[in-house]
Structure formats: C-alpha cells, structure tokens
Amino acid sequence: MAIHIYNSLTKHKEEFHPIHPSAVNMYTCGVTVYDQCHIGHGRSLYVFEVIRRYLKFRGFDVRFVRNITDLDDKIIAKAIETKRTSHQVSEEQIRLYYEDMKTLGIEPGDAEPKATENIPEMIAHIQGLIDKGFAYPMDADVYFNVRAFKDYGRLSGQSIDQMVEAVRIEKDSHKKDPLDFALWKSSKPGEPAWDSPWGKGRPGWHMECSCMSMKYCQTKTLDIHAGGRDLIFPHHENEIAQSEALTGKPFARYWLHHGLLTINDHKMSKSLGNVVTIKDALAKYTADEIKIFFLFSHYTSGIDFTDEKMQEARKALSKFDILFWKASKLLKDRDVEAFQAGFISRHKQKFLDAMDDDFNTPEALAALFNLINDTNKFIDEEQKDSHYLGVIYHAVDILENLGRQIFGLFLKEKEKELSGDLKQLLEERMAARAAKNFKRSDELREVLKSKGVAIEDTKKGQAWRWI
Numbered sequence: 001m002a003i004h005i006y007n008s009l010t011k012h013k014e015e016f017h018p019i020h021p022s023a024v025n026m027y028t029c030g031v032t033v034y035d036q037c038h039i040g041h042g043r044s045l046y047v048f049e050v051i052r053r054y055l056k057f058r059g060f061d062v063r064f065v066r067n068i069t070d071l072d073d074k075i076i077a078k079a080i081e082t083k084r085t086s087h088q089v090s091e092e093q094i095r096l097y098y099e100d101m102k103t104l105g106i107e108p109g110d111a112e113p114k115a116t117e118n119i120p121e122m123i124a125h126i127q128g129l130i131d132k133g134f135a136y137p138m139d140a141d142v143y144f145n146v147r148a149f150k151d152y153g154r155l156s157g158q159s160i161d162q163m164v165e166a167v168r169i170e171k172d173s174h175k176k177d178p179l180d181f182a183l184w185k186s187s188k189p190g191e192p193a194w195d196s197p198w199g200k201g202r203p204g205w206h207m208e209c210s211c212m213s214m215k216y217c218q219t220k221t222l223d224i225h226a227g228g229r230d231l232i233f234p235h236h237e238n239e240i241a242q243s244e245a246l247t248g249k250p251f252a253r254y255w256l257h258h259g260l261l262t263i264n265d266h267k268m269s270k271s272l273g274n275v276v277t278i279k280d281a282l283a284k285y286t287a288d289e290i291k292i293f294f295l296f297s298h299y300t301s302g303i304d305f306t307d308e309k310m311q312e313a314r315k316a317l318s319k320f321d322i323l324f325w326k327a328s329k330l331l332k333d334r335d336v337e338a339f340q341a342g343f344i345s346r347h348k349q350k351f352l353d354a355m356d357d358d359f360n361t362p363e364a365l366a367a368l369f370n371l372i373n374d375t376n377k378f379i380d381e382e383q384k385d386s387h388y389l390g391v392i393y394h395a396v397d398i399l400e401n402l403g404r405q406i407f408g409l410f411l412k413e414k415e416k417e418l419s420g421d422l423k424q425l426l427e428e429r430m431a432a433r434a435a436k437n438f439k440r441s442d443e444l445r446e447v448l449k450s451k452g453v454a455i456e457d458t459k460k461g462q463a464w465r466w467i
Helices: 039-057 073-082 086-104 119-131 160-166 205-217 229-247 278-284 287-295 307-331 342-356 361-381 388-405 420-434 438-450
Strands: 004-007 012-015 023-028 061-066 135-138 141-144 181-186 201-203 222-228 252-258 261-263 303-305 453-458 461-466
Touching (some): 004 252, 023 039, 023 205, 039 061, 039 086, 039 222, 039 252, 039 278, 039 287, 061 205, 073 086, 086 278, 119 181, 119 201, 119 205, 119 229, 141 229, 181 229, 201 205, 205 222, 205 229, 222 229, 278 287, 287 303, 307 453, 361 388, 420 438, 420 453, 420 461, 438 453
Parallel strands (some): 023 061, 023 222, 222 252, 261 303
Antiparallel strands (some): 004 012, 135 141, 141 181, 453 461
16 A cells, blocks of 8 residues: 655645655754753654654655754844853753653654754855845845745745735835845844855855755755644745745655644743653653653644643553563463464554554554454463464564554663662562552552553562563
C-alpha cells in the first residue's frame, strides 16, 4: 500500500511520490534558542521524528534537516535582559536543547544548521531577488514585494485583499506596501550585525529557512517541508514566495503541519505561568510516557497536556511492560524460534495500514494494544499449542521492533543488576507488607517507580521489573 499524506498546500490527502523514488528530502522548522524548550517543542520534535523513522522503515533514504534559529529579536531581548551577548544566550540554549533531545531519545537531524552560520548565502539570495525585481532596498533595509509574486496566499488560503484588511500598519515603516516583509533588517546599536551591500544588519526570520533548506537538502524543491500550524502564515507563506521567486521552481511538494499543544485547555504563556518545559515534564514522567501521550493524537490535531492524560499514558505503557515481563519469565533460558500466528500478522498489517494513512499514530497504537490483548489471551488459554513459546516470542518481537524502530519507544538501556539502594528498598517494602503496613508499602512502590522499577504483587510474593 502506498503512503498517503495530507498536504497543507493542496488541502487534500495525496499519495506520496517523492522526486526520486527511493529518497526523501525533509526539512522542518526547528527551535528559536532564546529559552528552554517546552513540551510543545517536544511534540513537534517527536512527531516529525516518528514520520522520519517510518519513511526509513518503508525503505526511503531520508535526508532530514532541522534548522536552529540563533538570530532573533527574542534572543536579543534575552541578551539585554541578562546582560550577555546574543551568542552566549543562544549557545547556552542550544546545549540545553541537545540535552532535552538526548533525554527524550530523539535523534539529531542529518544537518541542524544555525542561521548565523549561513549569512553569506542569505545575502546572495536577497540580491538575487532584487535583481529579478521581487525585492527592493529602502535605506539599509530590504523588503520583498508581495504583489509581484502572483501566488502569494496559496498556502494559507488568503487573498491579497483579505490580508490587507488584517495587516497591522507599522509606524515609521519604509515599506512600499503594508504586506511587504523584511528580507534584510538594518541593525540597531548593540544588535548582532553583518556587512551587506545595503549596510550593516541581519536577515529577516523567513530568509534563513529558504536558504538553509535548499543548501542542506541539496535541492531547490523539497519533498517535505514541515512545521507547526502556527507557522503557516506568515512564515511558511513567505518562505514559498521568496524561494519560488528566485528559483522559479516549486519550493516543496508536500507541506505537513502539526496541531498545537495546550496546557489544561489554555495556551502556554509566561503571563499565565503555565509553561511546562521538557525538563519539567521529564522530572515527572518518563520519556516513553510522554511519547505515548503524543501518540494518542494524530499529528494534525491539537493536543491538551494534563496530568490525567499523562496518567492514561502511564497506564497504557504499563501494558507493554507487563506483557514483556510475562514473556521474559516464560522464555528465560529457552531456545525458541519465532512462529507466525494469524493474529500477529493481522495486527501488524493494521499498524502499517494506519501509518500509511497520513501517519495515523492513534490507530497504529491501537493495533499494538490489540496485539498485546490477544497475546495475553494466547498466553492464558493456549498452553497446549505446539508452538506456544514461538508465538509468544514472535508477538513480543513485533511489539518491541515496531515500538522501538518507528515510535522510538523502549530506547532506554535497561540496567542488568539492581543497585544496593534498590535492593534495600525492595526488602523494606517486603517487610512493610509482611507487617501489613500498607501505607508504607504504597509509598515505597512510588519511590521504586520513580527510579524505574515497577512492582507486581503476585500469589508467589513481590516481583519487580524495569520500566
């Protein structure tokens, strides 16, 4: 079955045909490094990581580029506020960004270029637009002439007249038209600046993505350009205009946009005090719990981050853990060959069909949970099956491989031995239960869970497993 993708440009779900049948160029808008990444950034990073993983799984050679915006008004404001340079602010946040990525188990892009490393290419691009009549210098600034690009508004679905009604007229603007946007901005005292034919300044925000996507994906037409829905206008609309005006070629064949994340039904904002950083989330939940939460919703949908939904994700993830634990007990020290059962292949195919259908992770995840349910039923009811252990082995192998390879789950290296501290906690809990001190027993269960150890109270006593 072919992969189908909802294309934000055409507003239709389309069969996916990259320019080269076996290769995919994919560019996503990355983070602006003025502050720590929040859980909304985490979702963006993860959903496109899943898409990248699935395309690789389906046999494509994927070239994945994600930029880093290290030149921005917010970075400059943060530098002034903290009495540092913009470079110091951005480098600190880039380090924290990579720490978050590593903890979440998200791979870096094949290239993650910084805006400040590609200024000469941006200057050349801007000059090319001026030469073609799509841009004009005004004093030390350069603006893109929106009305000169006839397809402007195609991505966002807005007409020029609609945009004119909505646009904010900037005071003291040198623009010829309120719709025109900055390609090059003259520098103010104390701001980062580079020499250019138009004077000292820096490129506009939109310019970096056009230049770096074409440079690092090594093409004038991307197969996939991706980002958040909030970037459709003006960022992505402006990228299309300034790219296609220069090259005369389509900028991207497929545009993918993820829905936005809220916190308890409210938009994240510092004024509301509800910003949840990735670091905050990881202090309370595991990386796999956060990923399961993201997988609950289709990437195009909005998603609401609440403690209740995170508890649902924790409970859902435990279904994998419990089955893996059961299987490990049954298969321990056994030389078993995998055996294909009908229910396994059926659920695997449903998983693949869901992912082929615009990367439908809720349906794909449901297929895995159905496989878990049927495997548990098989374990309980089919002990006399001649291929009993082979079927269990194969089911667990499919779950682990699809979960790890495509969803990036189960990546944490499990420790082989319990530390002395953990052994002591387990012994203390056993003693508490023996003394019928169930309050203390429950407290120790939570302590152990926070350290990656889950407790199962069975008829034979206390058992533990890594989570």
